[in-house]
Amino acid sequence: MTSKLRRSLIALSFFALLLSVEGCKHRKRHQTAGEAAPDFAPQLHQLADSKTLPQLRWPDFSDYKSTVQTFYNNGDWDIVWSDNGKPTKQAYALVRNFQHASERGLIPDDYDAWRWDARMATLKKKDPVQTAQFDVMMTVVAMRFISDLHIGRVNPQHFSFGVNVDAKKYDLAQFVQERLIDSTDVDDALNDAEPQSPEYRATKAAIVHYVGLLPQDHTSPVPMVTGKSIEPGKPWAGSQALSGRLALFGDLDNVPDTVSASTYDPQLTDALKKFQHRHGIEEDGKIGKDTVNALNTPLGVRINQLTDTLERWRWLSDEYQNAAIMVNLPEYTLRAFSDGHHEEFSMRVVVGQSVKEHRTPVITDHMKYLVFRPFWNVPPSIMKAEIAPHMRASSGYLASHNFETVDNKGNPVSASAEQVARAGVIVREKPGPKNSLGLVKFLFPNTFNVYLHSTPATELFSRSKRDFSHGCVRLQEPEKLAAWVLRDNSKWNDDSIHEAMENGQDNKTVLLSHPIPIVIFYATAYPGEDGDMHFFTDIYGYDKELEDALHHGPPYPKAPIAEKVEADI
Structure with missing residues (x-):
């Protein structure tokens, strides 16, 4: 390599380094010739450090404070949403999206939708304090809007659900800097922040449709x-x-x-x-x-169901938005999807009772194995509340109902009703066609001890309202699901699965060739294969709990520690 070529390469590398450094900074405002650029740093520092902006509909931005500080620090503490007394085109585009937030299932007033026009008008005064206030308010609300679109407003763990949004969170300082402040298409950036599943898009479109029905509703009850x-x-x-x-x-x-x-x-x-x-x-x-x-349900209630459902879709990562298996609790339905997320089949299910201790929670996880002819290990709560009293009333209760008592190694032992009541032993139901779990169960290990299983109580599937279990999900067609999850395993087919269930080895575990994403979901509004929007009763009050949390505005409650739920039949 010649020395001249080497010097040229070094110069190019240095130039590229300069570009990469500049790329991490905000673009500088241009000023009118001869006009000194104001120094907004003192005002921006004071506002970003304050935790509250009294002019906002929801003033407390303590949960975004560090992110806002990082954003302005990356830009040398300069304003980004206005230039020479005028809002940027990106600021105008954001305000328009704030005002149309209801089309995305959000509340416009949460983003000060109708206050921005007056605020933008004050920029003409070129007052440093008001200009800095406008800038920080726009940054805070933009970050809220993006986060709300991307991961939802309320953390699902606030409701003790088995869904974690942490891995899905954006670096908001980076997103605003790279996708918004110099964007040629703010709408496109915001659309990208939303879930991309067909169900989300259909639900979002239904909101616009049902809002459009409001002025047409001249009907009588x-x-x-x-x-x-x-x-x-x-x-x-x-x-x-x-x-x-x-x-x-x-x-x-x-x-x-x-x-x-x-x-x-x-x-x-x-x-x-x-x-x-x-x-x-x-x-x-x-x-x-x-x-x-x-x-007679008002249209406003249907719109709330649609927006509540959109909120839960936002909790899901891309993998779970297009999960292979989805159970929709209010619909009492399981769906299985192909790799291209086309519905292959659906079946009726029975879900947990509406009483709080037996509700089936919302969960995202991976199905890893199934068990043919399983034992049912009775949860301690049921041992105390149901099994022990029956034992006291009848000495032969366990044997007559196909139960046995074992130690923690599975060895049969004798036990009194008192030992059972205090969970000093394990009570389990023996495998067979009358076992409460039926002849197969599907497991995706979770802290709630919830899974899918067959059932001898098949008469319940004919009912339109099917919340009868202690928390687990009972399947109408368990053999069909078993064949589907084992379809990549050449050792299993319809005949061998049927034989394993009816006459096979007790408690036989079969590992899946690969984990299958599964979502136990809660959608009181769901787009059907027929192209129509379907609505369902809020059987657990999860919609109401969500709406109550949203009513108080941001910052929303901190997530509690998820309680372990003893769920079974």
């Missing part, structure tokens, strides 16, 4: 039904109100001219069945209490 359900052709004074609601929601394409005012017109039956299908109600075409309650 459907009259309540007392006693027996109303069948088509029977006397009833609510047909016209019913047709109006069904037409508003899109279940009735054309309102028949002949709808009777005094009977339940049979022409409305198909539309009502479609409505019932979309709301998790038995599709019998009859007008009962549950159907009327769903018909």
